[in-house]
Amino acid sequence: MKQSAVMRSTLGRLPLYLRFLQSLDITENENISATVIAKYLGFGEVQVRKDLNAVSGAGRPKLGYRTDELIKRLTEVLGRNDVKNAVIIGAGKLGNALLEYNGFIEYGLLITAAFDIDESKAGITEAGKQILPLSRLEEFCRKENVKIGIITVPAKTAQQICDRLVACGIEAIWNFAPCTLTVPEEILLQQENLALSLAHLKLQMNNA
């Protein structure tokens, strides 16, 4: 099955499966059943089967999944062996919150630095992450092989930042600025809207 077929909700649970499997003391060729995994993680059995089938194919009847193969596939799908570097442009409140967030590495994503036009923000954060002056963006991205740019600047400068990132050889953009960006066809672009999850929650309240 293609990796792109993995649903967002499934993707959110994969690190939990991997952490659990890695915590086991396994010998070669050992099997594990969806029932055992479901019980340990407090998930439904049907959900566990669905999630694992999406990444590794169906378990075998009465035997379940080969634990070592499952670990291998989860590691692969989560991209743990192919860590990609990302940078944040805009070290305001949101940029800093993302810089501090620990969950990205679970998916093989490393935020290596944040950049800001305000050079007085440059320095090392409490969590040990670096904030650099925006003038150093191009040099840093090329040297550190940065592949993903996260834009948290105001809407009016977002396109300009986006163009600079593309010129640095970045392959994907995650845009938090409330505006539409134009990128060359080969660049992946994901528009984020923080309000949407909350808006969805509210829609459900209206329907309850």
Added chain:
Amino acid sequence: MKQSAVMRSTLGRLPLYLRFLQSLDITENENISATVIAKYLGFGEVQVRKDLNAVSGAGRPKLGYRTDELIKRLTEVLGRNDVKNAVIIGAGKLGNALLEYNGFIEYGLLITAAFDIDESKAGITEAGKQILPLSRLEEFCRKENVKIGIITVPAKTAQQICDRLVACGIEAIWNFAPCTLTVPEEILLQQENLALSLAHLKLQMNNA
């Protein structure tokens, strides 16, 4: 069509349609076509039709949509006439970023205050939002008729905060803490994982 049938991607575009329609100088019974809307907003016509059909039913052939009815339906679906109050618990970097974010009101959501256990954080932010000591949570929620709680505290205190919010009569919880929360059946709970959008973007890079 039920409001819950509105897709997340559609929901993200609805405020743009509403803003455009409200900017028009319309007289009663005036019609507007998907073609005109698509052209103005730079969207595809098929997408516009799909989005608008999801909220208001199909436009009429050759006539399009009644502008005033469309405005009425969009206002309704976006909950603009039924603003719900929300509070944030945890005025760290993420809590502050959400407190500062302007996009929630587009969906009839008003973040009225943030709370923090660290009383030294109490005060008014640059954007004029209030941060209060956590000890005032119950009093504030009851007085201000708060319906939604946004949890941005560390995982180890999230359940305790969640229980306090539920006891205050909150109806929905949006949880950013990286942990599973237990709530009574009637409470809506949405778990947020900031890493997921970026993880999805990376999966697409792997498949490119």
